[in-house]
Amino acid sequence: MNFFNRLFHSPRTTFGKKRLSLPERLEPRLALAAESVGSAFLVNDFFVGNQSTENSAQAVAVSGTNQIVVFEGKGSVDDHGVFAEILSASGTTSVASFQVNTTTDGEQHSAAVAVDAGGNFVVAWAGRGVGDKAGIFFQRYSATGAALGSETLVNTTTGGEQIAPSIAMAGDGSFAIAWSGVGTGDASGVFLRRYSAAGVAAGNEVRLNTATAHEQIAPDIAFDATGNMIAAWASRNQDGSDWGIYGQRLDATGIAQGTEFAINSTTAGSQNSPAVAVDPTGGFLVAWQSFA
Secondary structure, three states: EEEEEEEOOOOOOOOOOOOHHHHHHHOOOOOOOOOOOOOOOOOOOOOOOOOOOOOOOOOOOEOEEEEEEEEEEOOOOOEEEEEEEEEEEOEEEEEEEOOOOOOOOOEEEEEEEEEOOOEEEEEEEEEOOOEEEEEEEEEEOOOOOOOOEEEEOOOOOOOEEEEEEEEEEEEOOOEEEEEEEEEEOEEEEEEEEEEEOOEEEEEEEEEEHHHHHHHHEOOOEOOOOOOOOOEEEEEEEOOOOOOEEEEEOOOOOOOOEEEEEEEOOOOOOEEEEEEEOOOOOOEEEEEEEEOO
């Protein structure tokens, strides 16, 4: 198994005007050296059964005020739920681990978290909840861990299964959640729904993928400094050889800019599990794993 990445820049034109048909590939970047601060410590406070971040698209979120870790597993009153712990900016525990999901029937899993500059955060997950037996949900919190509003269903299509949520937050505190599964126009696609900072939906779910043959899975999303977004996902049999990585740009209102585009240049074998990040100028980096 190998890991790859591509670095892109955003064309110097505004959304809605003529742009390059595909992002331009730039030079490789080198990682800076990093040193650990303090020792490793246990996050979960309940020690029976398993607690894991294995299925989390974003298990950690960091602001200048706090740091949040989310995980799934067994808790004191839930056999398989979603939990969070809040750390201070220096890494000490501010709020011990607590249960996020209100619905405890069935399983809740695949937790993902995003935080704004003030430390307020949103946790998304997949599983059983009010309105869907296998859907995507979120819960908002203040920087101190006080719940804001209630557990909320994200997907508007409630037939079939929706899984693998990814979450991103814009500079103004608005956020978006992407997932894969059954939705409008595709029985196995990737979808997105956007929300205001107050948790009010900005329209219904939208499909990210244009190609609907075969499966599209594992979306990841990121905002730039002005609220534009990049989404990446894995698509099966679209590049001619099992799984490949594709992307789509969206403007600050959620409107797709151009069409979906292929990201991986090596198409032999399988490329999957994309992760995306955006720099302040709108350039973006996509990494994935390849079985070639």
